[in-house]
Amino acid sequence: MPTGYRSIPAEDGTYEEDEERLTILPSSTEPLIRDDGDNGKKGPEDGDEVGPWIWLLTVSAGISGLLFGYDTASISAALLHLAPSLSTPEHAVTTWDKSLITSSTSLGALIGGLFAGLLADYMGRKGVIYVADALFVAGAAWQALSNSVTTMVLGRIIVGLGVGVGSLIVPLYISELSPPSHRGRLVIVNVLFITFGQLIAYGLGIILSPPALSQDASWRYMLGLGGLPAGLQAIIMIFMPETPRWLLQHSRRSEAAKVVAKAYGNLTAREVDQVITGIEAGVSADTSDTLAEKFKLLFSVGGNRRALTISCLLQGLQQACGFNSLMYFSATIFSMVGFKSPTATAMVVAGTNMAATAIAFNLIDRLGRRRILLLSIPGMAIGLLLCSLAFSHLPMLTPNTTSVTNPWSPVLILFMAFYVASYALGIGAIPWVVQSEFFPMRVRGLGTGVATATNWILNFVVGASFLPAVELMYGGAAGLFVFYALVCVAGTVAVWLVYPETKGLRMEEIEEVLREGWGNVGKRVD
Numbered sequence: 001m002p003t004g005y006r007s008i009p010a011e012d013g014t015y016e017e018d019e020e021r022l023t024i025l026p027s028s029t030e031p032l033i034r035d036d037g038d039n040g041k042k043g044p045e046d047g048d049e050v051g052p053w054i055w056l057l058t059v060s061a062g063i064s065g066l067l068f069g070y071d072t073a074s075i076s077a078a079l080l081h082l083a084p085s086l087s088t089p090e091h092a093v094t095t096w097d098k099s100l101i102t103s104s105t106s107l108g109a110l111i112g113g114l115f116a117g118l119l120a121d122y123m124g125r126k127g128v129i130y131v132a133d134a135l136f137v138a139g140a141a142w143q144a145l146s147n148s149v150t151t152m153v154l155g156r157i158i159v160g161l162g163v164g165v166g167s168l169i170v171p172l173y174i175s176e177l178s179p180p181s182h183r184g185r186l187v188i189v190n191v192l193f194i195t196f197g198q199l200i201a202y203g204l205g206i207i208l209s210p211p212a213l214s215q216d217a218s219w220r221y222m223l224g225l226g227g228l229p230a231g232l233q234a235i236i237m238i239f240m241p242e243t244p245r246w247l248l249q250h251s252r253r254s255e256a257a258k259v260v261a262k263a264y265g266n267l268t269a270r271e272v273d274q275v276i277t278g279i280e281a282g283v284s285a286d287t288s289d290t291l292a293e294k295f296k297l298l299f300s301v302g303g304n305r306r307a308l309t310i311s312c313l314l315q316g317l318q319q320a321c322g323f324n325s326l327m328y329f330s331a332t333i334f335s336m337v338g339f340k341s342p343t344a345t346a347m348v349v350a351g352t353n354m355a356a357t358a359i360a361f362n363l364i365d366r367l368g369r370r371r372i373l374l375l376s377i378p379g380m381a382i383g384l385l386l387c388s389l390a391f392s393h394l395p396m397l398t399p400n401t402t403s404v405t406n407p408w409s410p411v412l413i414l415f416m417a418f419y420v421a422s423y424a425l426g427i428g429a430i431p432w433v434v435q436s437e438f439f440p441m442r443v444r445g446l447g448t449g450v451a452t453a454t455n456w457i458l459n460f461v462v463g464a465s466f467l468p469a470v471e472l473m474y475g476g477a478a479g480l481f482v483f484y485a486l487v488c489v490a491g492t493v494a495v496w497l498v499y500p501e502t503k504g505l506r507m508e509e510i511e512e513v514l515r516e517g518w519g520n521v522g523k524r525v526d
């Protein structure tokens with residue numbers, strides 16, 4: 001039975017003052033959204049295939065995703081080696097210093113993510129990718145040359161700023177360039193790059209460790225190498241365009257038409273014009289809002305508030321489910337439960353994450369975001385409870401004790417892989433897609449900034465609280481995983497209540513769905 005929406009006629013002139021300022025779509029009594037069966041073509045932009053150029057753009061922009069993944073994951077291996085180099089006769093590196101070094105990146109990302117959207121409104125999407133690259137290069141070099149904990153923390157903050165800026169701008173850039181029928185999967189290419197970056201970081205963490213390199217050189221190379229892809233991306237980006245939406249907002253119509261013609265593949269001139277007119281309807285040429293006005297619009301207009309709530313809910317859930325405790329500490333967890341090569345075992349987590357993200361890439365524009373989320377989040381709850389069961393049968397060892405053989409150890413890996421796969425299939429990727437497509441142009445920069453900041457705040461909280469929570473909580477890791485499972489149960493209910501399907505809709509149409517209500521309530525026909 002196909003799933004779809006009934007038609008949602010626009011309400012002529014019935015909006016309040018503020019609402020009216022955002023009422024930019026022409027009113028229409030046409031069905032807004034057809035049944036979302038695969039053959040429901042809605043316009044010239046709804047082709048089955050997209051041209052090679054858009055893939056090239058996506059991959060080039062995705063290099064930032066690679067760095068996001070690499071820079072957040074490479075620290076776990078680097079931490080094993082940097083203490084002697086950063087210690088001084090007065091101050092030996094402590095565990096507290098190590099957590100500060102790890103979490104300062106999330107703090108930097110929080111600040112970078114918050115401001116990147118506003119910056120993108122003023123200097124363009126492409127310009128902000130250069131900013132991210134400059135931060136990646138400067139941060140990598142700074143870290144590699146650090147000689148004290150303080151300078152290292154500064155380097156981590158600089159790289160974190162780059163991670164935050166990149167995490168917001170790349171999905172936004174790809175979304176604004178993509179035809180609706182392929183938008184989800186093209187944004188997921190960036191998430192695939194993130195997971196690939198994490199895998200490479202783990203792999204290089206093994207390859208560059210002593211005896212291959214001296215202890216001092218090993219961590220400097222691990223952290224410094226992140227600068228190279230950023231330099232490469234900055235060069236490639238010279239040849240990449242600005243997005244049609246930003247160009248139209250700055251009254252550069254003919255340039256926008258050229259970009260649409262190239263990005264969408266084989267459209268006639270008339271079809272390009274149709275696409276441009278559609279986008280234009282959703283793009284306010286008024287770029288003079290002050291920050292206070294943007295805030296007011298974001299919170300006082302119902303549709304914007306709903307876009308913000310849903311984006312922050314998904315971004316918060318992506319982190320509060322505890323996934324990154326595995327990303328940052330899986331080697332520690334595996335060594336605690338007696339694995340002989342914990343870093344190699346941790347690669348199972350990173351590998352499964354990437355493989356399942358590839359499946360999400362294939363499914364998102366066919367199955368839809370809502371359906372995938374409602375499979376992913378309950379799946380995670382089950383996976384977490386199974387992991388908790390395994391943990392309760394595994395005695396926690398102090399790190400570096402001789403390994404023990406316990407039949408529950410391989411079972412734990414299996415359960416963890418199930419949890420990670422469920423995560424990567426939906427909530428690991430979809431929040432980045434959603435935050436880039438839900439906000440109307442006028443508040444897009446600010447809205448995506450707040451959603452990205454939500455992601456990084458909770459990323460920081462999970463990273464900083466994991467080890468103390470395992471120590472202090474009733475049941476240790478088993479107890480903590482039950483807590484994460486409860487977060488997933490609450491998340492499933494929340495998503496079921498408020499998340500509307502947006503597969504195949506133009507970004508301007510999504511705006512209309514949210515203006516009407518939560519999208520799901522009363523309008524969705526299953």
Ligand SMILES: O[C@H]1[C@H](O)[C@@H](O)[C@H](O)[C@@H](O)[C@H]1O
Nearest residue numbers: 191194195324327353428429
């Ligand atoms: O989308 C990404 C991806 O899922 C990563 O594996 C994870 O570490 C990040 O926190 C998340 O934002």
